[in-house]
Amino acid sequence: MKRKSRLSLALHTLAHMAADPQKVQTSAQIAGHAGTNPVVVRRVLGKLRDAGLLTAEKGHAGGWRLARKPELVSLADVYVALEESLVAASKKEDVPTCSLEHGLHTKVTSILEDVEQSLIARLAETSLSEINPV
C-alpha cells in the first residue's frame, strides 16, 4: 500500500459503511475491499473507535459499525481521530538556540499551526454523508 494512506483508508471504509450503516463488517472483509491487511485495518479503525466514531464487537459475528449517523461525522473528526498533522511540524523538533533564529522558528511554527487549524476548519465543513459514489 502507499504511504500517507491512513486517511484515505479511513475515509473509504467509513464511506462504505455510510452506504449501509446497520451492516457489520469484519476487518478481514474491509481489508479485502481496501486491498490491505486485517491488522492494518484494525490499527487504523482502532483510532476511530477510540474517538467514538466506530464501534467494534469482539467474538463470533463481531465486527465494525458506525457509531453515529453519517451526517454527524465530519472529515475533521476523522482527521483528528487519526492524529494527523499534515501541515504543522511535529512537536519533538530541536529549537535553535540563536535568538534571531529562535524568533524566526517560533514565528514559522505558529503560522504553520494556524494553517493547520484552517485545514481542520475546512474538513469540518464536509461530512461522511457527502461521500457518495456517482
Next chain:
Amino acid sequence: MKRKSRLSLALHTLAHMAADPQKVQTSAQIAGHAGTNPVVVRRVLGKLRDAGLLTAEKGHAGGWRLARKPELVSLADVYVALEESLVAASKKEDVPTCSLEHGLHTKVTSILEDVEQSLIARLAETSLSEINPV
C-alpha cells in the same frame, strides 16, 4: 534533519532573506543556520529558483537572493514551488476495478483535492513579509 522539513527549511530560509533582501547568502551559510547540508539546501532552493522566487548566481561571490519583494511572495507560492501535496493523494495510485469501489474512490479523491485547494487558498493569504521574529 526531520521529515516533512522541506517546507520548513524553505520558509526559514526565505524569512531570513526577507529580513535583509539585498544580502547574498551561500548554500553553505544557509546550511549552517538550518543545521543541514549545503547540497540539501541547493536541492530545496533549486525548486524555488525554478519557480522564480529566488535567484542563484554561480562562481566567486555567488549565492542566493530573493527574486522579488517579500510582500509579493505568498506561502502558496512556496508550497506550489516545492510540489508539496500534503492532503491529496499522489497521482500514481492504483484505482480499484470494482465499480462501487471505483465510484467511492473517485469521490474521496475529488474531495481531498478540493481540500488541497482550500489549503493552498489559505496559504495564499500569508506573505513572507508576515514572518517576522517577535
Next chain:
DNA sequence: GATAAATGCAACAAGTAAAGTTACAGATGA
C-alpha cells in the same frame, strides 16, 4: 591564465516512518 569559490547535479548511503506480517491472548456466540 591560474586559482579560489560558488552552484548544479548525479549517484549512492543512511535514516525513518509507515505498512505488512506473524503470533497469540481474550471475548463471544453457536
Next chain:
DNA sequence: TCATCTGTAACTTTACTTGTTGCATTTATC
C-alpha cells in the same frame, strides 16, 4: 467446546527523505 472475531505486541519489509561524496561548470579576482 469450538469457531470466529478483536486487540496488541513484536518483528520485517518497503518507500521515501535526508545526508554525503564527487565532480563538472561558472565566475570573480589575482
